[in-house]
Amino acid sequence: MRIGELARRAGVTTKAVRYYESLGLLRPERLANGYRDYGEHDVRLAREIRALSGLGIPVERTRPFLDCLAVGHQHADDCPASLAEYREAIDGLSQRIVGLTARRTALITHLRQAAHRNSRVPPPDEGEDLVPDYTSLPAGLPVPEDDGAAAHLPGKPLPPLEPHSTGEATVRLDALGAGRTVIYIYPLTGRPGTDLPEGWDTIPGARGCTPETCGFRDHYQELLDAGAVRVFGLSSQDTDYQREVVERLHLPFEMLSDPVWSLARALELPTFEAGGTTLYKRLTLIIRDGAVEHVFYPIFPPNEHADQVLTWLRENPL
Secondary structure, three states: OHHHHHHHHHHOOOOHHHHHHHOOOOEEEEEOOEEEEEEEEHHHHHHHHHHHHHHOOHHHOOHHHHHHHHHHOOOOOHHHHHHHHHHHHHHHHHHHHHHHHHHHHHHHHHHOOOOOOOOOOOOOOOOOOOOOOOOOOOOOOOOOOOOOOOOOOOOOOOOOOOEEOOOOOOOHHHHHOOOEEEEOOOOOOOOOOOOOOOOOOOOOOOOHHHHHHHHHHOHHHHHOOOOOOEEEEEEEHHHHHHHHHHHOOOOOEEEOOOOOHHHHHHHHEEEEEEEEEEEEOEEEEEEEEEEEEEEEOOOOOHHHOOOHHHHHHOOOOO
């Protein structure tokens, strides 16, 4: 058979076949016209090389297995030389594991130090598990559906509420001033050393507050350039909790605290229950002239939401 058919039947590339030949692992017959002629034994050898490579044994070290087949054994690892090659490969992996474990330990130490450098929460003991990564989203999160809970908000005036700000003051929501204000409302940011409510990742729209906040941080100047005068994050966590987030994530804007859900009652904002407490559902308000000009709801994925707001501002200039 020709090289293309051998490669197809063995599940390898023609380039790989030529490499096997260059190492002397395959020795096809030569026809009178000079073409290579491969047989069924060559197919078996090529398949064996591929399988061993999948186990991490380099092609160059598969010869003992092929020699075992060549002398008539049914299996390529029926010979002592094959078993020795297994042991050598295992020893090599064990050495790599030791080295990788040491590197992993060093990386965990650096991560603990970096994650808590600007946090008021002390780092965990060295023996504790790795700090959870709240800055990225796991795959397979449930997507929130539009339940119509925000349909009434466009045009609604902001109430005369004054939630506490991380800027050591209160912010009067019905007196935000001229221009557009972006207020992104979210349930709960993860915090080093603090577990999220049980089943958090199974609640549609719950996970992702830290990536969302980082998105507004990273796009902050672009949002201002696109017409936003102010940006605020708002949740039901207290001001001290919010200050830790501002410090740890290096936020250029203030966070607002509404621990008694005053805004939820005044504007009939959607909420949900988790961990024994009431939390805001994720939504974003664009405020203009004291009223809601536009609302984003539901929001998914949250790590891309700041870019969605930026796009809307650019497409709807004042």
